[in-house]
Amino acid sequence: MDNEPEALLAARLIERAAGAPGGVIHLARSPSRAARLAEAARALGEGVEVIHLPAWDCLPYDRVSPSAAVMGERMAALHRMATAPGQRLLVTSVEAAGQRLPEPARAAPLVLRRGETLDAEGMADALRRLGYGSDDDLVDSPGEFGPRGEVLDVFPAREEAAPYRLEVQDGRIAAIRRYDPVTQRSEAESEEVVLPPASEVVALAGEDLPERIPGLEHALAALTPRLVSVFDLWPETEIVAEPEFEEARDRRAAEVADAFRLRIAVGAEEGAPEIVEPARLTLDAAAWKAALKGRRLIHAEAPEEVERPAFLEEDEPEEAFLDLVEQRSAAGCRVALAGAGVRANTLFRLMRRRRGQAPVEVPGWLAFRALPPGIVAWLRAPLTEGFGTEGTVVVAAAEVLPARAPGRERLQRAAFGEATLRPGDAVVHIEHGLASLRGIEAVEAPPRRTAPRFPPPNTCGWSSRTARPASSPPRKSTGSGATARRRKPLPSTPRMAIPGPSAGRRSARRSRRPRARWPRRRRHAMRARRPS
Template sequence: MTPPVEPEAALSSPLTPPLPQRPGERLLWGRLRGAARALAIAAAAQRHPGLVLALVEDVQAATRLRDALAFFLGDGADQGNIPLLGFPDWETLPYDVFSPLPELVSERLLTLHRLPGLKRGVLVVPVATLLQRLPPRDYVDGHSLVLAVGDRLDLDATRRRLERSGYSCVSQVMGHGEFAVRGSILDCFPMGSTEPLRIDLLDDEVDTIRTFDPETQRTRERLTQVRMLPAREFPLSEEAISGFRQRYRALFAGDPQASLIYREVSEGRTPGGLEYYLPLFFEQTATLFDYLPDGCLALEPEGCRDAGAAFLDGVQARYEQRRHDVERPLLPPTQVYLETDELAHRLKGLTGVRYERSELDERRKGYAEAHNFATLALPPLGIQARAAHPAQAIQDFLAIPGRRVLFVAEGLGRREMLNDHLRGFGINARPVAGWAAFLKGSNAVGLTVAPLEQGLWLAHPDLAIVTETQLYGERVRQDRRRRARERDGDAVVRNLTELTPGSPVVHEDHGVGRYLGLETLTVGGLTTEFLTLEYAKGDKLYVP
């Protein structure tokens, strides 16, 4: 049984989604429009006592959902009360000749290491990534190295162990998966770590462990203990290479020496794209399902399985195109990915919820309950610059008694600009720190910063989130995606003539401030006009 909802958790979200009450039970959620989907997932994470697995259709949807969850979970995500995890895709095409970035592999290995012991949290995963076959759990645990100050450390043995785990010995450590030995100092950039480590030895005892800046080589923070994960998702030990060679010869006919992959691995090297031969390094592979802790709740959007099936169709097509390359014979897709029926079987074994944007008219076979949320589709609220009353739609929307609206901007500079625009239309939006602060406050209209592209409208309570995109249309997205251009001096001058005291401005080095006007100062014997900017703390900046 799912534990009863604590009062604090129930009050932390205006949505209270029903959760399955028995292991293996599955529910349906309907009428989740716009950002209500992320809000419902965040509310479920606040109530569910275990891990929440949030599936999405693709990598882009995963990024959007993680951003939205970070906004709705607020301090809970920041403080680690409800950890927000991602399991990134390799971001390479199936059977590609390129390997994924070490930073992506680092995040994947860290997630695999944390998952089995995770008591609570949200894991966001694209369905294509969920289909990948992975190293078994004992590989990640068995190739992890825990070091603490005072431990005995044999440098030669540690060097060999790191190389077997896929680390590269270099002269100077700069990136993930590298290590260097200089006398009694071991530098290493462990997978799963944001900074490299410098381990100083006194004879064979670990004297200090410190993080350092790879650019300047200056040490930073002292640590008492560290855990180093393997450098790759497959081993490079002599035993693993021997197993790879045996499985390769059993699977592919012909002379193995004709294959670049076989020759390189036999020499202990890692050619690009070796990740797609991962099953040959292990007697048996695992999937992400094998890493999930007990009591996991799976949340699955409509169309997710269709997206998985379309991805597998693309994998099969790419396999047929490339399978005849003698130097790179390919493993069949079934050895690299789960099939659609396997995915359905594994999901069926989890307690779960399937949710849709449309309204559910009846309970469906295989689901214990169907629940429609009280969400509405936001009306057109765009500001019409050429109309007699440009903000009439949003003004009418705000005029309903008891309705609360939170406007969302993408950054501090855009927030100030949006605030000025709203004030020009007679709308007084009070800036708030985030979602939780808005809920706790009593202001009818709020303004905050969040990376949301979709808004939402709840019927009970009457509460809405309105984004910049809904106010200004696609122009906001186009501005955000446009690459930085070279400065045009004439354009800068023209912009300065349009500034009035009190206007918000964004300085590329100092951030958001307000323009106070021009001020004449004498500096070094020269009298010059300076632009005067004021910042939140009352500090002034003079720009020549």
């Protein structure tokens, strides 16, 4: 199932969730796959509430806590699971579904609106109870806040969130502005800001505020009166599990058991949180059996996809796409262009020009499926890949007109190539060991000419301002001996600056030697000696 179209599976899940009264829970084989499926389902699922529950981005019984962004996403998903009505779909992984959660009452977010009263001390206490940490310096990471007189900076604990700056005047919130965490400059105003809990250890009003120490969340069962699972929150839902579900569940149980034994063998350090048994924090075999008992368990098979041409391999991808639209629509298939932005608008105009009429615009997958056969539509869903089935063809705009990647994606490609690394993945740092990838930021590097690189001494035995080895034919001498002195081998350790990787693009351009700056008196004297 490695090469199966995930967008097609997401469309099938949307169809099933639309017809299930209690909703659908999909158990993916890995956390990264669950994130991709949830993203595709959100793009296709107009009218269906799509919820993604991520897994912790740390090892079981680790000495560090999960990141505030991941715990904020989990608590936000918990709140939506308890409050979302109607058609709903939960996309999660075996690791995330097997991790117990606090009660939904502890997942309520804190909403701040412009014009409301704000008490500085009370707000700081409320944020600390939600797991936010105060920073006296810059607030540039999720789960931080910093009061500075009449200004309060706060960074919501979410993956793709931006920090906000609240200006307080006369005890009321006068303005809420989003700002750049790198430059600290305000960008846009907002009417409200939603702050989900930054930790799964939340202290309600009247409860003692725990000390925020590293690894505190691993003792969640000892610090929270009652824990629940996703199956307790949605007791009447269908469960769609991928074929690797049982294998992933057994592997996760073995990892948790090994980590618990190792943690017991090492022992708890002074001031460390309590070490709780695995069954109190995660679902064991008996808990999984009880959770699945009496439910409809559906094993998701790989959808059968109709082969589609690789447009980018064609000489004219746009023409190949338009030919496919005409052929499939004439055969009675529903054909949809999926995408939004410049590329989708360009293909939309080409389709309208070729067919003489504009495609039908639809908001989501369910509306597209309701169209009669032979209809050509524009599905405003930001998909990165399309799919094809019997009677339906969906082509993503990125498959026909690849555009320049946005800033963050371009940085990731520059650093990792085509590797599928995402923020939150486990990586090995060259100095700090096992870590979690938080993201990539652009930094200003010095120009190549001001940052030369030097080869080892044993790789060069000469140095010359004219870049000519001593064995090359001599130039015409002027009698001053300067050329010979410049080409004389150096007795000490030689150094020769070599260009950086980007110098290949400048190889055709000849470097210019700076003009000599003669003293003012000498220039005047030379001008005076010139014959008239």
